[in-house]
Amino acid sequence: MRSKEELSQMDVKYLVHPAVNFKEHRKKGPRIIVEGKGTRVKDIDGNEYLDAFSSLWNVVAGHGQEAIGKAITEQLSQLEFYSGWFGFATESAIELAAKVVNLMPKEWNMGHVLFTCGGSDTNDTNIKLARMYWELKGQEKKKKIISRNFAFHGVTYGSMMATGIEFFKTYFEPYPPGFLYVAPPYCYRCALGLAYPECGVACAKTLEEAILQEGPDTVAAFIGEPVMGAGGIIIPPDEYWPMIQKICDTYDVLFINDEVITGFGRTGKMFGCMNWDVHPDLVSIAKGLTSGYLPLGGSIMSNKVFDSIAENLPDYLTFLHGFTYNNHPVSCAAGLAALKIIEEQKLVENVAKMGAYLKDRLKGLYDHRSVGDIRSIGLMAAVEFVKDKETKEPLGDLPMESPRRIEALMWERGIYARAIPTESIALAPPFTISKEEIDMVVDALDSSIAQMESEMLH
Ligand SMILES: Cc1ncc(COP(=O)(O)O)c(C=O)c1O
Structure with a gap:
C-alpha cells in the first residue's frame, strides 16, 4: 500500500469531495479511513474512531458485517x-x-x-x-x-x-x-x-x-x-x-x-x-x-x-x-x-431502547450555557448552540462555526459527529450502538462543549 503522504498528495491532486472547500482541502488533505468493524473505523495512522454518524447516516447495521x-x-x-x-x-x-x-x-x-x-x-x-x-x-x-x-x-x-x-x-x-x-x-x-x-x-x-x-x-x-x-x-x-x-x-x-x-x-x-x-x-x-x-x-x-x-x-x-x-x-x-x-438482530428495537437512553443522557447538556435546544428521536439527535439562551442569538460569527468547532473537538476525542445547519451538532450512530458507547459519545460531547465555550463564549 502507498504511504499516507503519497495517498494524500494524490487525493488533493485527483479526487473531488462533496462538501469541502477546495482551497481548505488542498491545505488539510483527506482523512483516509482504511478499516471498519461495528461502530468503529480506523484511519491510515491506526487511530480508531467511534462513528457516531454511521458515516453519512447510512451504515445503520454497522461496519464490517460479513454476511452483507x-x-x-x-x-x-x-x-x-x-x-x-x-x-x-x-x-x-x-x-x-x-x-x-x-x-x-x-x-x-x-x-x-x-x-x-x-x-x-x-x-x-x-x-x-x-x-x-x-x-x-x-x-x-x-x-x-x-x-x-x-x-x-x-x-x-x-x-x-x-x-x-x-x-x-x-x-x-x-x-x-x-x-x-x-x-x-x-x-x-x-x-x-x-x-x-x-x-x-x-x-x-x-x-x-x-x-x-x-x-x-x-x-x-x-x-x-x-x-x-x-x-x-x-x-x-x-x-x-x-x-x-x-x-x-x-x-x-x-x-x-x-x-x-x-x-x-x-x-x-x-x-x-x-x-x-x-x-x-x-x-x-x-x-x-x-x-x-x-x-x-x-x-x-x-x-x-x-x-x-x-x-x-x-x-x-x-x-x-x-x-x-x-x-x-x-x-x-x-x-x-x-x-x-x-x-x-432486532436492530429497530435496539434503536428504540438506545434512543431512549441517548435522549435521557443528552438532557444533562442543557447545563451548558451555550446549549439552546436538544432534539432527538430514536438514534438521531441534534444539539443546537446559542450565544444566549434568552435571545437565542447564534454562537459564532460565521454560519455553523460553533458546531464545526465541536465536530473538530469530538474528532480529537476519537468520535465522529457532524455539524449541520441550525448551528447544531448531529448524532446518528449505527443501530448496533451500546449504552457504554452512548456514554462515551455524550461524555465527549460534554467536554467538547465546555472547551468550545471556553474558546468562543466570553
Ligand atoms: C432525506 C434525504 N433525502 C434525500 C437525500 C439524498 O440522497 P443521496 O445522497 O443518496 O442522493 C438525502 C441525503 O442525505 C436525505 O437525507
Missing part, C-alpha cells in the same frame, strides 16, 4: 449485472421488491418498487411520477411540488429544487419552475413567531394556505421527511403529520414521504412516518436499505399511483423514466442481506 459482504460476492460470482429495462429481471431484485413492500404498513397500501441508485434520483423519480400521475388523469396543470424550508431531498435538479436549505442551491440557477416552500415544524425557531402548543401547529396550516393561494388544481404533491434530517433534525409535534395528511387528502395533493434517512429503523420504528397516522402515496428510500454497503435507493409506489398510471398510460407508450442501474442485482443482494440483519 458474502451476499455481494455470491451475487457477483453468479451474475454481476443485468439491466432492469424492457422487462428484464433478476432474482435478487424481485426478492428485495417483495421484501420492501411487505415491510411497509398495510394501511399505506404500497405496491411496487423501482430500485434506483440513491436518494436524490429517487426523489426525482417520485416527483416525476406525481406529475405523470396527474397528467395521465387529465389534470395537466397539476404540477407544482410543495416542500419546506430546511428540507433536504438531494442535489439533482428536481431534488435540489425540493430542498429548502438555500446554500445547496447557490450557484445553480436558472432554477426549474414549479417548486414552493412552506414553514417547517421547527418549534425552537418558529418561522411564524409562535409557540407550541398555543400556535395550534400553524406551520402545518401554511401548506393549506399555499395550496389555496396557488390553486389546488396546480399542486401535484407535497414532499417531506418525517423528521427533517440534514436541515437540523427537526422533529414535528405529534399533531403535525395528521394535519398535513388531512390537507393533502382534502385538496387531492399526493404525499411523497422521503424516508431516505428515517427508513429501516432510524427513529425506532421501521419507517419514520409510522410514528404518526399518515398514508403516503409515494415513498423514497435509500441509505439504510443496503446499510451503505452498495449504492441503492428505491421509489415505492402505492397501488393507487401505480394502478392509475398503468390504467391511463396509452398502449403505444412505455414508462420512459429509468437509469442504467435501476434494480441492480448486486446492490439488491446487499439490500436483502442488510435487511435480514436489521430484522434478525
Whole structure:
C-alpha cells in the first residue's frame, strides 16, 4: 500500500469531495479511513474512531458485517449485472421488491418498487411520477411540488429544487419552475413567531394556505421527511403529520414521504412516518436499505399511483423514466442481506431502547450555557448552540462555526459527529450502538462543549 503522504498528495491532486472547500482541502488533505468493524473505523495512522454518524447516516447495521459482504460476492460470482429495462429481471431484485413492500404498513397500501441508485434520483423519480400521475388523469396543470424550508431531498435538479436549505442551491440557477416552500415544524425557531402548543401547529396550516393561494388544481404533491434530517433534525409535534395528511387528502395533493434517512429503523420504528397516522402515496428510500454497503435507493409506489398510471398510460407508450442501474442485482443482494440483519438482530428495537437512553443522557447538556435546544428521536439527535439562551442569538460569527468547532473537538476525542445547519451538532450512530458507547459519545460531547465555550463564549 502507498504511504499516507503519497495517498494524500494524490487525493488533493485527483479526487473531488462533496462538501469541502477546495482551497481548505488542498491545505488539510483527506482523512483516509482504511478499516471498519461495528461502530468503529480506523484511519491510515491506526487511530480508531467511534462513528457516531454511521458515516453519512447510512451504515445503520454497522461496519464490517460479513454476511452483507458474502451476499455481494455470491451475487457477483453468479451474475454481476443485468439491466432492469424492457422487462428484464433478476432474482435478487424481485426478492428485495417483495421484501420492501411487505415491510411497509398495510394501511399505506404500497405496491411496487423501482430500485434506483440513491436518494436524490429517487426523489426525482417520485416527483416525476406525481406529475405523470396527474397528467395521465387529465389534470395537466397539476404540477407544482410543495416542500419546506430546511428540507433536504438531494442535489439533482428536481431534488435540489425540493430542498429548502438555500446554500445547496447557490450557484445553480436558472432554477426549474414549479417548486414552493412552506414553514417547517421547527418549534425552537418558529418561522411564524409562535409557540407550541398555543400556535395550534400553524406551520402545518401554511401548506393549506399555499395550496389555496396557488390553486389546488396546480399542486401535484407535497414532499417531506418525517423528521427533517440534514436541515437540523427537526422533529414535528405529534399533531403535525395528521394535519398535513388531512390537507393533502382534502385538496387531492399526493404525499411523497422521503424516508431516505428515517427508513429501516432510524427513529425506532421501521419507517419514520409510522410514528404518526399518515398514508403516503409515494415513498423514497435509500441509505439504510443496503446499510451503505452498495449504492441503492428505491421509489415505492402505492397501488393507487401505480394502478392509475398503468390504467391511463396509452398502449403505444412505455414508462420512459429509468437509469442504467435501476434494480441492480448486486446492490439488491446487499439490500436483502442488510435487511435480514436489521430484522434478525432486532436492530429497530435496539434503536428504540438506545434512543431512549441517548435522549435521557443528552438532557444533562442543557447545563451548558451555550446549549439552546436538544432534539432527538430514536438514534438521531441534534444539539443546537446559542450565544444566549434568552435571545437565542447564534454562537459564532460565521454560519455553523460553533458546531464545526465541536465536530473538530469530538474528532480529537476519537468520535465522529457532524455539524449541520441550525448551528447544531448531529448524532446518528449505527443501530448496533451500546449504552457504554452512548456514554462515551455524550461524555465527549460534554467536554467538547465546555472547551468550545471556553474558546468562543466570553
Ligand atoms: C432525506 C434525504 N433525502 C434525500 C437525500 C439524498 O440522497 P443521496 O445522497 O443518496 O442522493 C438525502 C441525503 O442525505 C436525505 O437525507
